[in-house]
Amino acid sequence: MSESIAAYDPKVDAPAHLHPVYDYDSGPPVERGKFAIWLFLATEIMFFSGLIGAYIVLRSGASTWPNPADRLAVDLTAVNTFILICSSYTMVLSLFAAEKGDKGGTLKWLGLTILIGSAFVSVQVYEYIELIHHGNIPSKDIFWSTFYVMTGFHGTHVVIGVIWLATVWVRVLKGKYPPQNYLGIELAGLYWHFVDLVWVLLFTIVYLF
Amino acid sequence: MSQLKHFLFRITVAVLFVLVPILGVYTFVKAPEWRLWFPENVSSYGDEIDGLFHTITWMVGITFVGTEGVLVYLILRFSKKDASKANYTHGSHVLELIWTAIPALLLVFVAFSQMSVWSKIKINLPDGEYTAENPFMEVYGSQFDWRVRYPDADKNFSGADVIESAFDIYVPVDTKIVFRLKSRDVLHSFFVPKFRLKQDAVPGMNIPVWFEAEETGTYDLICAELCGWGHYKMAGKVHVLAQDEFDAWLEGRREALYSNGSED
Amino acid sequence: MSNAAIARPLGLDPAGTVHVTHDHHELGFLRKYIFSVDHKVIGIQFLFTGLIMLLFGGLMAMAVRWQLAWPWTQMPILGKVLFPETGGVATPEGYTMLFTMHGTLMVFFVIIPLLTGTFGNYLIPLMIGAPDMAFPRLNMMGYWFWWPGIVCILLSFGAQGGGPAAGWTAYPPLSTIEAAAPGSNWGQNWWLLSLTFVGVSSMMGAVNYVTTIVKMRAPGMGFFRMPLSIWGLMIAALLQLFALPVLTAASFMQLFDRVFDAGFFTPPDIIINNFSPEAGATVDSVGNATGGHPLLWQHLFWFYSHPAVYIMVLPAMGFASDIISVHARKPIFGYKPMAYSMAAIAGLGFIVWGHHMFMSGMNPSVGLVFMTATMMIALPSAIKVFNWLGTLWGSRIRLNSAMLFALAFVAMFIIGGLSGIWMASTPPDIYIHDTYIIVAHFHYVVFAGSVMAIFGSLYHWFPKMFGRMMNETLGKIHFFGTFIFTNGVFYMMHQLGLAGLMRRTADPYAYETYAHLQPMNQFISICAFCLLGWQIFFVVNFFGSMIWGKRAPRNPWKATSLEWETPSPPGHGNFDKELAVYHGPYEYGVPGVEADFVPQTQKCEHVSAH
Numbered sequence A: 001m002s003e004s005i006a007a008y009d010p011k012v013d014a015p016a017h018l019h020p021v022y023d024y025d026s027g028p029p030v031e032r033g034k035f036a037i038w039l040f041l042a043t044e045i046m047f048f049s050g051l052i053g054a055y056i057v058l059r060s061g062a063s064t065w066p067n068p069a070d071r072l073a074v075d076l077t078a079v080n081t082f083i084l085i086c087s088s089y090t091m092v093l094s095l096f097a098a099e100k101g102d103k104g105g106t107l108k109w110l111g112l113t114i115l116i117g118s119a120f121v122s123v124q125v126y127e128y129i130e131l132i133h134h135g136n137i138p139s140k141d142i143f144w145s146t147f148y149v150m151t152g153f154h155g156t157h158v159v160i161g162v163i164w165l166a167t168v169w170v171r172v173l174k175g176k177y178p179p180q181n182y183l184g185i186e187l188a189g190l191y192w193h194f195v196d197l198v199w200v201l202l203f204t205i206v207y208l209f
Numbered sequence B: 001m002s003q004l005k006h007f008l009f010r011i012t013v014a015v016l017f018v019l020v021p022i023l024g025v026y027t028f029v030k031a032p033e034w035r036l037w038f039p040e041n042v043s044s045y046g047d048e049i050d051g052l053f054h055t056i057t058w059m060v061g062i063t064f065v066g067t068e069g070v071l072v073y074l075i076l077r078f079s080k081k082d083a084s085k086a087n088y089t090h091g092s093h094v095l096e097l098i099w100t101a102i103p104a105l106l107l108v109f110v111a112f113s114q115m116s117v118w119s120k121i122k123i124n125l126p127d128g129e130y131t132a133e134n135p136f137m138e139v140y141g142s143q144f145d146w147r148v149r150y151p152d153a154d155k156n157f158s159g160a161d162v163i164e165s166a167f168d169i170y171v172p173v174d175t176k177i178v179f180r181l182k183s184r185d186v187l188h189s190f191f192v193p194k195f196r197l198k199q200d201a202v203p204g205m206n207i208p209v210w211f212e213a214e215e216t217g218t219y220d221l222i223c224a225e226l227c228g229w230g231h232y233k234m235a236g237k238v239h240v241l242a243q244d245e246f247d248a249w250l251e252g253r254r255e256a257l258y259s260n261g262s263e264d
Numbered sequence C: 001m002s003n004a005a006i007a008r009p010l011g012l013d014p015a016g017t018v019h020v021t022h023d024h025h026e027l028g029f030l031r032k033y034i035f036s037v038d039h040k041v042i043g044i045q046f047l048f049t050g051l052i053m054l055l056f057g058g059l060m061a062m063a064v065r066w067q068l069a070w071p072w073t074q075m076p077i078l079g080k081v082l083f084p085e086t087g088g089v090a091t092p093e094g095y096t097m098l099f100t101m102h103g104t105l106m107v108f109f110v111i112i113p114l115l116t117g118t119f120g121n122y123l124i125p126l127m128i129g130a131p132d133m134a135f136p137r138l139n140m141m142g143y144w145f146w147w148p149g150i151v152c153i154l155l156s157f158g159a160q161g162g163g164p165a166a167g168w169t170a171y172p173p174l175s176t177i178e179a180a181a182p183g184s185n186w187g188q189n190w191w192l193l194s195l196t197f198v199g200v201s202s203m204m205g206a207v208n209y210v211t212t213i214v215k216m217r218a219p220g221m222g223f224f225r226m227p228l229s230i231w232g233l234m235i236a237a238l239l240q241l242f243a244l245p246v247l248t249a250a251s252f253m254q255l256f257d258r259v260f261d262a263g264f265f266t267p268p269d270i271i272i273n274n275f276s277p278e279a280g281a282t283v284d285s286v287g288n289a290t291g292g293h294p295l296l297w298q299h300l301f302w303f304y305s306h307p308a309v310y311i312m313v314l315p316a317m318g319f320a321s322d323i324i325s326v327h328a329r330k331p332i333f334g335y336k337p338m339a340y341s342m343a344a345i346a347g348l349g350f351i352v353w354g355h356h357m358f359m360s361g362m363n364p365s366v367g368l369v370f371m372t373a374t375m376m377i378a379l380p381s382a383i384k385v386f387n388w389l390g391t392l393w394g395s396r397i398r399l400n401s402a403m404l405f406a407l408a409f410v411a412m413f414i415i416g417g418l419s420g421i422w423m424a425s426t427p428p429d430i431y432i433h434d435t436y437i438i439v440a441h442f443h444y445v446v447f448a449g450s451v452m453a454i455f456g457s458l459y460h461w462f463p464k465m466f467g468r469m470m471n472e473t474l475g476k477i478h479f480f481g482t483f484i485f486t487n488g489v490f491y492m493m494h495q496l497g498l499a500g501l502m503r504r505t506a507d508p509y510a511y512e513t514y515a516h517l518q519p520m521n522q523f524i525s526i527c528a529f530c531l532l533g534w535q536i537f538f539v540v541n542f543f544g545s546m547i548w549g550k551r552a553p554r555n556p557w558k559a560t561s562l563e564w565e566t567p568s569p570p571g572h573g574n575f576d577k578e579l580a581v582y583h584g585p586y587e588y589g590v591p592g593v594e595a596d597f598v599p600q601t602q603k604c605e606h607v608s609a610h
């Protein structure tokens, strides 16, 4: 047997835990984490496409569809939408601060983002409570079925986003993100922007049209 | 000796692989005899479906025998113990082109040759006495029976004179029967093998279906979409009667309706 | 944390940089074998779990086959466990649960996890020359998220009133209205939750696989120097990423329909015969939202599940290609056409889902579009078959167990692919749809195809995984019986389907049309029992070889790809030397070189550097 195909010999081969580890990067020049988060966001886009697609099909197939303004507090939600969009802006500011190594600024803007996110969820919960109080539950009709599934899953995403941002905030506080490596903030930010964007879409089709 | 053993082994493998196309084709040839084949067709469009099926069967059959045959040949021919090296080639553009283009053409041909029959059966309804708005009858699936309604003299499907029955459907021969297929609860599928007819019944939908039976007789109606625990016994019968017999049957049912007041 | 050093997931590495770190920690038993982050251990965890699920799924199949051969008679052995109340005789609702569970287990807990979970995990880093996955901890979570899925599916089988009974396709309203299938109440809910967990697990895996393949290839390992296994796995992972979320969304909608009485899939005015509280009441009148559409589920389901059938075959195609090339000692014929056709299959796979719905009530004109697209997807499949044949031409075949199974994959895939053309043709599909021809078709691709490829891959990569060789004689015996009985089970299903036999019927012989089909069903069932029994040769060989097998050298098959450059089994971190890749993975029989193979790491002027 030629040497290149010699059997594993524990006496010759280094013990497994003493191997040097070779870690290559084959590009493209984007961090693994960022690459992965984009893939993840692609799956999220498909997930919401499934929900929104179902909504469009059901709505266009229905003989009548209630006017959302008659059933939902559009004004309140419009304000809520506006502040959520603002939170994307504060997220960007916190990233700028992180880039500059301004820990206080990062904490401030990130904290504001978290606050706004929580406020958004609170308003949403308030809206739900009101609606349910008036008997508008998913089993009432198909309008409410779709309403709760779409806004509910979006709300869950916001909650996850807030929790994620909060853990990032704690890590910033502990000084885990030096100016040359604040990728963790960036990833959470990407997710946050995505969640905001989906909301704008949902608000438009569920509340306005 | 080991040479011989290897030879016998190669033969065994080749036999095993070659049995697939041989027995495969044999069972298809014998299938009609074993009654493992299409039951006879009694509908006006069934022959066209069978014809398309046969054309495709010839095409895929030849491909099947050809590719499996080549595979067996290659296994037998190139599994000798041989110290020399294999042909060193990474492929051939010409061959790739050939075996892309030919199947592509065949597949496009197959696709296009389906279209007219499909339109005739599923997209368009035949010209005749019955139409989607004015169907011969209404059939609906319901866990776990088939129900049929015949309209009254004014072509209404509701009212006292509507004739209803369960499991048994009566139709006249040589008539283009258009009917509405519905479901009362879950999905079902209206399948009459001898008509070559299958269509799912969907709650909330009103699907026009048609067939024309060319021979009198009684045919199995089978539910072909899982509809619950009793799916296996959702068996109906389609009775194809001569026109006068059918008229007599309908008359009999009408009379029974008037004398009993209600049906079923 | 010793492993953080290995993956370095977040650092921006300029292309081509090599990090060398040393890993000096001994891990405890738990960290090494249970909560391991090593892709090889995780792969083997998927393997064992998947094989156990295969046994469960197989036993369900045996119960189904017993009922089809000898309906309403006492089922030996299994009957006692499955139907204790009736003394071992199947019940109609029990039968529907059996085939539902069989299908679900096989698709979501056996084939997909064995192909992507096991081999994806095991092979990707080794074949591209990476020390591990890009995100080892995410990888571990992927495995452990599969477990709640397993627990839920087991719970669903034991749920009050019985398991899910609407088939693996779970078509509503049968699956959504509890009164329609009284047996399955919580069963269906657990089923939906289970699918969600499996989905999350697959998503974690898929993100990891794609990132690893794109970002962590060894220097010189261009995309077109990757073994076809990696192509298959990468494309399958992309299919998972883009198709699976839609099923997850649909499952949630179905869950809403069931738990909150939402109306996504429920049309108005449904009356279920034994609907409570009042018989004859419509679902609307008892507080269920309506206004949905049953076909919506079918569209969403098949939007995922058609790509899913390719997830179940593309990796297998890759493995078969690699095994064939190695044991034919010849370069793969048409490497690029092979890779492109996999990509084409994946792309087209997103626009053919409607071929499962030709009879569903979907607009029949749309059916024609789906038919044409489906015909086109047969083309790349055909190209692959021709290229496998081209690879064998002029080769020097070693007829060992791995090769025999890989050849069987090709032979069987031909059958499954060709029968697809019948059912893609809409008019014949009127007759064929939902008959046993469909059952024959997908078992030829998934069982006779993918499972054969999985067996072949196990024989082929076992030496790497466990450091020992499998027994060839037992392997060949295993192959012969498996090949014969597989065909015995599935071939005649074509003819049964032509005779009109429907799937999912507990007792077909109640129909006059089917009464004469019982003897053939008995033949098939006997073959099925033999097929399962025959696997004892595999089990003995598999576990026996782990203990008594001959020690495997690094490269027992004289193969070229990178996984054979490491010890068998490889240690933590995989490679004990620095890697550089100079050419593609299929350099066998190169003229002018003494050996009949040139490893990818060996520079060689006789090999063009494509």
Ligand code: HEM
Binding pocket: C169, C309, C310, C312, C313, C355, C356, C374, C375, C377, C378, C381, C416, C417, C418, C420, C421, C423, C424, C425, C429, C432, C433, C434, C438, C441, C442, C445, C446, C450
């Ligand atoms: C040559 C390519 C193929 C074509 C043209 C094709 C075509 C089809 C069609 C038209 C159907 C629906 C038939 C009906 O229900 O009436 C079908 C069903 C199915 N195919 Fe294929 N197929 C192909 C390859 C595959 C492959 C590679 C797999 C899996 C690895 C597969 C798995 C399935 C499964 C699981 C079903 C049945 C699903 C169910 O109803 O439960 N097919 N195929």
Ligand SMILES: [Cu+2]
Binding pocket: B187, B188, B189, B223, B224, B225, B226, B227, B228, B230, B231, B232, B234
């Ligand atoms: Cu049925």
Ligand SMILES: [Cu+2]
Binding pocket: C305, C306, C309, C352, C353, C355, C356
């Ligand atoms: Cu499909």
